[in-house]
Amino acid sequence: MLAEAVLPAVALPSAFGRPLSGHWVDLGAGSGAIGLAAAILSPAASVTLVDRRRRAASFLDLTAKRLSLPNVSVLEAAFTADSGPNGFTGVCFRALTAPTHALRIAAAHARRWICAWHAPGLAPYDTPPANFRPVARVPTSTPALLLDIYERTPTSNPVHNLVDSVGKPQSERPTP
16 A cells, blocks of 8 residues: 555656755645655655645654655645745646646646646646656556656747657656
8 A cells, every 4th residue: 555655756756867956846746655755765855745634744743754855844734726836846736626627726836847647548647737748658667557647848849749668768857
C-alpha cells in the first residue's frame, strides 16, 4: 500500500533526469506522498505541502518534522484560481478536483511547471491550460497512473502535441 502511494512520485525527478530546484507546491497534498518524495529526492528544492483539511495539514507537518526535512513547509489552505500564493516554480497535484478545474488552479500558481498525476484516458489532460504546453507524459510504477508535465510558454507560442519522454536522452528531458 505504501509503495502504491509513494513510488509514482519518484516519476517526477526521474522525468526531469535530475533533482528538482526552485520552490514547488503539492496542492491537495493529502498524505504528502508526492511532495514529501519530491523533497527527499530534491533536497535543494523547497516544497510547500498544501491541504485544506486541518487533520491532513497537521499530519503533513508532523511527518516533515519526523523526517527532518528542512526544505518542507506546510500550509492549511484551499487554493483556487483566484486565491493563494503565486510564483511557484512548479505545481503538482493528484486527484485535486475535476481535471479542467485542477489544471486551471495549477496554472494560476505555477511560474513554469505543472505536474499532474492522473488515470489514463482522461481527455481533459490532453489539452493543457492556456499559456502552457505539454512536454511529457510519463508512465509511473503504478500502471493505472500517468504523470503529465506542462511548461508555461509565451502566449504567442502554439501549443505542441504531447510528447512521450520515455526513452529520450537526458538532454531532451524537461529542465526543472
